[in-house]
Amino acid sequence: MKYILVTGGVISGIGKGIISSSIGTILRSYGFRVTSIKIDPYINIDAGTFSPYEHGEVFVLDDGGEVDLDLGNYERFLDITLHRDNNITTGKIYQYVIDKERRGDYLGKTVQVVPHITDAIQEWVERVARVSVDNDKTEPDICIIELGGTIGDIESMSFVEAFRQFQFRVKRENFCLVHVSLVPQPNATQEHKTKPTQHSVKELRGYGLSPDLIICRSATPMTLSSKEKVAMFCQVDKDHVICMPDVKTLFRVPLLLQENGMFNFLSTRLNLTLKNNYDQSLMIKWRELIERSERQLDEVVIALVGKYTALEDAYASVLKALYHAALFCNRKLNIRFVHATDLEANTKKEDPVKYHEAWQQLCSAHGVLVPGGFGSRGVEGKIAAIEWARTKSKPFLGICLGLQCAVIEFARHVLQYKRANSSEFDKVEHQVVIEMPEHNPGIMGGTMRLGRRTTYFVTDDSILKKLYGNVDSIDERHRHRYEVNPAYIEQYEKAGMKFVGRSDDNERMEILELENHPYFVAVQYHPEYISRPLKPSAPYLGLIWAACGELKNVLTHVTKQQPTAPDIVSKSPGPFSHVSLFRHT
Missing domain, CATH: 3.40.50.880 (Class I glutamine amidotransferase (GATase) domain)
Structure with a gap:
């Protein structure tokens, strides 16, 4: 099993859900079976009691799970059927651990965030990642995990620590970290400011996680010098810095990522073996949708x-x-x-x-x-x-x-x-x-x-x-x-x-x-x-x-x-x- 963790920096609402869905679309076009997990660090058990003004719509799954609307993006992009456990919240994890403690599963030990909460997170991810989301009931090849919120948020610290441990648990060749960060462009100068992204990555590295790929969200395409600056200060290869500017058409995101070498990067980083007789018709249909949508x-x-x-x-x-x-x-x-x-x-x-x-x-x-x-x-x-x-x-x-x-x-x-x-x-x-x-x-x-x-x-x-x-x-x-x-x-x-x-x-x-x-x-x-x-x-x-x-x-x-x-x-x-x-x- 391969795992791709997607984190966000600088601000929330940066587009991690669309990025995660698009990465999954690319992988499915090469024949890989993909599943997704969305992590929300709030203490609510699920999204069912949220006001729409608080968190957008409540998305409902086949099994009745009331979940974050990003799972709707995953299902629509990937044409898969997810389950309530594909949405993890702090409330679910703590409830799971407390129930175990009440049953005496910890044999009198002091229950703590480390290792009990972090272990529960890792066990949950590994268990859900192997649940089929396709009609053929086949175990997925790759699990894409979106960590909601922003790096540095206090409520997400237990998840960050869990994935710091998780990368060693599943071995480096099976774990890839994609960091999505905002590169603002002030109206006064129209210059791409990379400092917020540098600080975001610095904080992420301070927690023991180093990004393998950085996706820079900006209003307009970044200059080569700006990308090189991000690469130098964030300690990644310049080819592993991808600019994702605002676009009019939702369907264009997977194609832009693919044009920037997303699959080649993932194939090398995760040692992916190309599927026999894979069919690229999915990306062809995606391109046709873009052409139609613009006419x-x-x-x-x-x-x-x-x-x-x-x-x-x-x-x-x-x-x-x-x-x-x-x-x-x-x-x-x-x-x-x-x-x-x-x-x-x-x-x-x-x-x-x-x-x-x-x-x-x-x-x-x-x-x-x-x-x-x-x-x-x-x-x-x-x-x-x-x-x-x-x-x-x-x-x-x-x-x-x-x-x-x-x-x-x-x-x-x-x-x-x-x-x-x-x-x-x-x-x-x-x-x-x-x-x-x-x-x-x-x-x-x-x-x-x-x-x-x-x-x-x-x-x-x-x-x-x-x-x-x-x-x-x-x-x-x-x-x-x-x-x-x-x-x-x-x-x-x-x-x-x-x-x-x-x-x-x-x-x-x-x-x-x-x-x-x-x-x-x-x-x-x-x-x-x-x-x-x-x-x-x-x-x-x-x-x-x-x-x-x-x-x-x-x-x-x-x-x-x-x-x-x-x-x-x-x-x-x-x-x-x-x-x-x-x-x-």
Whole structure:
């Protein structure tokens, strides 16, 4: 087993996640089986209780693990399926050690950070690195480990010490350290300043870890003299200093790393034996995605109505799923973030300018998306947006809470239950959305309906069933604790709202569609979690196609097998031309 540790210096959010994913993409293109581990030094057990404003979205895995959004990058780039143990936190490690101490596993010894915590970290990494992430259940060849935070942070010191020991535990020829550091470029001089990187590497070396490769993040390409300065003061070969400037297209990062000799370096450093009959088609497809993404002409405008619109990372997977679908449909994506509270009547009284601007943004879009979320803030604005989309025949997609808001809106304005609501927000007579019976409200973390679940189509007359390829059932990832009240289903369906997808016990409503509407679809699950650049999510595809006015034509050509992305996008440019690359790590 080979291990690649990726650390960060100077500031957080430098792009370690994208770098790690890109290194993995390069290695997979040469036939190596790759897995990834993300280490977060916070004390939380997992990311499940974070506010999106605190740490971006919570990404959910097949096994129900609520993890850092960088694991979403790993899955999308590498097309693998990770597990909850692939995300390590300080809280998990300490809980693991304390549980062992309570069982008496340490035989009365004094339990300390060194060696017990550091040993637990090393054992966890070695155990998880050997777990298969591919369909063939084969043990990976290489494990890429991203250490979150910044070198020098006090909370990450136990992990740094663990990897200082780990490099000797697994032998030097099996361990490689890649350090990603910021090289600022002040506007006054436009000169690349290498001093912060020098100090970062000095501190790293002081902890007993020496970088084998330094990746310098900068706004513009570095000069040769700047690279030579980094090499000289950081004691690495100048060929082992790679500049990674800001780029417009996410897909360009693996190619830039490869052009700078990434695989040749790793092959030499880790003594990698090239796989027989390896296929470089992955990098060819990656290059084609870049070319398409930079040639988009026709634009599609989607209004995203949410409550966390001030931070795009709060909807990271939703945005990527929209981009994947737009790429598939040969459209340049323009997302308008509409804060849900700005659409509410109270805003009209308090700030009429903001109110009318929000409605103008919504009404001029080609389609409307209401994503998931929690809490009552902004719900009335979401309901108002859904009513407008329903009555004006505007393409609409609701995700999780978006489905629940659609159910509430329909009950109020079609079924005439004027005060209908969710039990999450108000205790009223007509609770059309209720808490799931098995939910435990006394504990916050890990108590929702999480992870991969099967949804069964109960009718052939379904837009989504056709978009999924006319299959009888689908597997998607969930994250919710409220559901549609089964007592009202008959009334809904008589009025034209059809629940075409249900759980295996027929009790939970998973997919709703509205009759006599171009595209009014909502799902209880989160299809964005398994969207891929070359295999976009069906609900998002439907929204983009409907927003482009092409859905009806597309559905007439759907066969038993869902068309694969290369069949349609091979002649199409992509949607990533305006996306900032390094938003979060």
